[in-house]
Amino acid sequence: MAFGKGHHLHLIDGSAFIFRAYHALPPLTRKSDGLPIGAVSGFCNMLQRYIEGNTGADAPTHVAVIFDKGSHTFRNEMYDQYKANREAMPEDLRPQMPLTREATIAFNIACEEKEGYEADDIIATLSVQAREAGGRCTIISSDKDLMQLVGGGVEMFDAMKNNLIDREGVHAKFGVYPERVVDVQALAGDSVDNVPGAPGIGIKTAALLINEYGDLDALLERAGEIKQPKRRQTLIDNAEQIRLSRRLVQLDEKTPLDFTLDDLEVRDPDPEKLLSFLSQMEFRTLTKRIAETLKVEAPVIPEAAPTEGAAEIEAIPFDKASYTMVSDKETLQTWLDKIYARGYVAVDTETTGLNDMTADLVGISLCVEAGEACYIPLIHKANRGDDLFGSDDLAEGQMGFEEALRMLTPMLEDQSILKIGQNMKYDAKIFAQLNIGVTPFDDTMLMSYAMHAGLHGHGMDALSERYLNHTPIPIKPLLGSGKSAITFDKVPLEDAVPYAAEDADITLRLWQHFKPALHRAQTTRVYETLERPLVPVLMQMERHGVKVDRDTLSRMSNAFAQKMAALEAEIHELAGRPFNVGSPKQLGEILFDEMGLEGGKKGKTGAYATGVDVLEDLATEHAMPARVLDWRQLSKLKSTYTDALQTHINADTGRVHTSYSITGASTGRLSSTDPNLQNIPIRTEEGRRIREAFVAEEGRTLVALDYSQIELRLLAHIADLPSLKQAFADGLDIHAMTASEMFNVPLAEMTPDIRRQAKAINFGVIYGISGFGLARNLRIPRAEAQGFIDRYFERFPGIRTYMDDTKAFAKEHGYVQTLFGRKIHTPEIASKGPRAGFAARAAINAPIQGTAADVIRRAMIRMPDAIADLPAKMLLQVHDELLFEVDKGAEDDLISVARNIMENASDPVVKLDVKLTVDAGTGSNWAEAH
DNA sequence: GACATCACG
DNA sequence: GACGTACGTGATGTCC
Incomplete structure (x- = not known):
């Protein structure tokens, strides 16, 4: 009998089921091979519960699960931004998608999808067909986009809340009945699907307008009559966009389908097929339960290897002999086939050096399963290069570089x-x-960092030792060291293959170990939002580099050399004999033994201390220490900056390309190496001039944006300090305000010295203040410093509480957290003695420094998209500052866009009580821009 | 490679 | 009651 009166069709929104299952369950994996399976498991459970709950008198006669297919639909043709801000599907969900189709078929339920259409369109088409045939239809979904279909025998059922949505239910949600839902949606837009709608109009206003004017066309036609000027203008200005929005939300009830309602008739499951699928997935409990329901015997699922990561991974021993070399395209193709069957692969490259801007690719290793890895050598040389003849010949057994990469x-x-x-x-x-x-990619180093910052380093060797109980093959013996060191392309293939392949093997095993651990440690979100997305951003910045003018640096070097020579002569004169001014040991002996100055203190190595503090004190008694300080400053500037920076100018680009380490600092800060561009001088006039060598390209400008007092602002929020928050809200000079509060001095009578002391205390608080430390910093008696601190705590009682609570938390958990959930471990907090003191101060500082680091990371991650339409590039990050290079004339546009991103970087995850503000500067060089 | 020193936030 | 103490980094030169 054809579908008609008395028949009842159920349409299940498959995607909704999958996402609910995925998010509701921990990341389960199939024991035998680690295949992610959590969403499939949840999906099957939901299907089974659905079947069990629909057996009564009102049971459906027809049923289908409807899925989305592909991400490109006819709506993208109308509007390329449709669903453009959707987050990518999580990697561990992607391989489960086809399995949910298999599951549906195994349950013997019709499973439908159509390329170019959304599941919603198929659901719309089928529900209309059912209604027109005189039957009933229940849509099992809570998706508001489907509510336009309700009425005339079509209802929705929200399986999550267990409630039925009829015409009245739709009215409660949208303020209009189903036939006008599309109009309301067109006006209100939808940020999830990126439907634009009318700016400034939400569902409430939209419903109001539609109810007043009847429908959308009437409303748009008579928009001029609207009394509220803002609403009137937005409707007039955006009429086209609103009509487009309506076309986007309007479901297609005429989707061409190659089946009919009759094909969806409810069928009993085939026990053999269903149980075979379930046991293949290794769902023990569900298999047993369904077998009982179907009154058949449950198949025996063989017990796989134990589930705990480490044990499972250790079960497969490392074996150099199992690694293979790929020398031809047939073999490479079998590896590609394996990779496609799996959905993931560990990749490692071997190169001619450690600098990724200058190194060349030498070979690639791959691994799809623990213990099964290969190396594809590409440009290995025939011998070690110590042979005078023919050393450029390639080694035998390598497939062509181009061909391998093409594949x-x-x-x-x-x-x-x-x-x-x-x-x-x-x-x-x-x-x-x-x-x-x-x-897409995953990074085991970043996973380790998200979980273990503060516990240990995150290099492969350390991770392998610690988590795989395996010492990797050392590279040293292969490359040698010093002058005789060779590059990896000179390493003989029989040595290169096991070394390179093992790296991929280790990486895969670490990933298998870390993936579930990341969820258990509840740091997946940190990894996915603060670590991994930073990689492409930093890549771009590093590859772009910053222009540094060699002539400027070279002139400075010469000037420094001259001044240093003069100072050196003077110092030798004052010392009475020549010595190496750069040697603290010799200097100490001269000052304290030969010249007999007072106050010499020997450190643990038996050498006199000759640091700035010591020399500054001595400067009051003798002329020489001051000269040494001057000499040291110049020596530092010359060797570390004006000389060294020149060697870092890339020959091809004429620019300097630093490398940022994401995992270098435990707090979440970046660090910069080769060269370090985060410590370019600024505090002294002579030093600041080095920034003049950092220049913009011809026709461009440097723009520097930096957060104002970000750590103090975050402290005010985190420790909940109302008076500090108020001061920031009022835009006060924060150090002056602190001074005023502490010393009872009206702001009008503030002196620079009182302000300076308050500033030192403010910073001290961020660092986990101590009387001793403050006393030393301010050069005041310890008791007086302690008095300041006591008064500070009285005036800002939240500080005490914050410090005590943070220490207590660190002691209990072994870590502290930032506002964004980043964990920083403080294992030494449990130790005895001075180490615990260090750890306690670090624990107090970490949430503040770490939250600031998270904030600027979020800004950086959003920045490339935000400035995509501007002729601008982000070049450098210096903890609370971002440096850009922009075409002349576009400076103001860039500042307004980038400042907006930076000031609102905490949104929407954290709502700060204190506003973040960003200062901007521009100039043809970094000194001017700052 | 350890240590001291000093550049930055 | 004594212990040593500001937090987080990286590069350089000396010396062993």
Whole structure:
């Protein structure tokens, strides 16, 4: 009998089921091979519960699960931004999607999808067909986009809240009945699907307008009559956009389908098929339960290896002999086939050096399963290079460089294949040089950092030792050291293969270990929002580099050398004999033994201390220490900056390319190396001039934006200090205000000295203040410093509480957290003696410094998209500052966009009680811009 | 490679 | 009651 009166169709929104299952369950994996399976498990459970709950008199006669297919639909043709801000599907969910289709079929339920259409369109088409045939239809979903379909025998059922949505239910949600829902949605827009709508109009206002004017067309036609000027204008200005929005939200009730309602008739499951699928997935409980329901015997699922990560991974021993070399395209193709079947692969590159801007790709290793890895050598030389003749010949047994990359590139760029790396920024930069974009990816180094910051380093060797109980093959013996060191392309293949392949093997095993651990440690969100997305951003900045003028530096070097020579002569004269001014040991002996100055203190190595503090004190008694300080400053500027920076100017680009380490600092700050561009001088006039060498390209300008007092602002929020918050809200001079509060001095009578003391205390608080430390910093008696601190605590009682609570938390948990959930471990807090003191202060500082680091990371991650339409590039980050280079004339546009991103970087995750403000400067060089 | 020193936030 | 103490980094030169 054809579908008609008396029949009842159920349409299940498959995607909704999957996402609910995915988010509701921990990241389960199939025991035998680690395949992620949590969403499939939840999906099957939901299907089974659905079946069990729909057996009564009102049971459906027809049923289907409807899925989305592909991400590109006819709506993207109308509007390319449709659903453009959707987050990418989590990697561990992607391989489960086809399995949910298999599950539906195993349950013997019709499973439908159609390329170019959303599931919602299929649901719309079927529900209309059911209604027109005189039957009933229940849509099992809570998606508001489907509410336009309700009425005339069509209802929705929200399986989550267990409630039925009829016409009245829709009215309660939208303020209009189903036939006008599309009009309201068109006006209100939808940020989730990126439907624009009318700016400033939400569901409430939209419903009001539609109810007043009847429908959307009437409203738009008579928009001029609207009394409120803002509403009137937005409707007039955005009429086209609103009509487009209506077309986007309007479901297609005429989707061409190659089946009919009759094909959806409820069928009993085939026990054999269903149980075979469930046991293949290794769902023990569910298999048993369904077997009982179906009154058949449950199949026996063999017990796989134990589930705990480490044990499972250790179960497969490392074996150099199992690694293979790929020398031809047939073999490479079998590896690609394996990778596509799996959906993920560990990748590692071998190169001719450690600098990813200058190193060349030498070979690639791959691993899809613990113990099963290969190395693809590409440009290994025939011998070690110590042979005078023929040393440029390539070693035998390598497939062509071009051919290998031609085969690998589609896989490396395939959205459905997850590439797993250890420090992916390095490998991705190597591939980027060859115009290959590696995406999507996971990074075991960043996973470790998200979980273990403060506990240990995150290099591969350390992680392998610690989590895999395996010492990797050392690289030293292969490359040698010193003058005789060779590059990896000179390493003989029989040595290179096991070394390189093992790195990929280790990386894969670490990933298998970390992936579930990341969830258990509740740091997945930190990893996915604060660590991983930073990689492409930093890659871009590093590859772009900053222009540094060699002539300026060179002139400065010469000037410094001259001044140093003069000072050196003077110092030798004052000392009575020549010595190495750069040697603290010799200097100490001269000052304290030969010249007999007082106050010499020997450190633990038996040498006199000759640091700035000591020499500054001595300067009051003798002329020499001051000269030494001057000499040291120049020596520092010359050796570390004006000389060294020149050597870092890249020959190809004429620019300096630093490398940022994401995992270097335990608090979440970045660090910068080769060269370090985060400690370019600024505090002294002579030093600041080095920034004049950091210049903009011809026709461009440097723009520096920095957060004003970000750590103190965050302290005010985190420790909940009302008077400090108020001071920031009022835009007061925060150090003067602190001084005024503490010393009872009206702001009008503030002296620079009182302000300076208050400033030192404010900073001291951020660092975990102590009487001793403050006394030393301010050069005042310890008792007086302690008095300041006591008064500070009285005036800002929240500080005490914050410090005590933070220490207590650290002691209990072994870590502290930032506002964004980043964990910083403080294991030494439990130790006895001075180490505990260090750890306590670090624990107090970490949430503040770490939250500031999170804030600027969030800004940096959003920045590339925000400035995509501007002729601007982000060049450098210096903890609370971002440096940009922009075409002349576009400075103001850039400042307004970038400042907006920076000031609102905490949104929407954290709502700060204190506003963040950003100062901006521009100039043809960094000294001017700051 | 350890240590002291000093550049930055 | 004594212990040593501001938090977080990286690069350089000396010396062993």
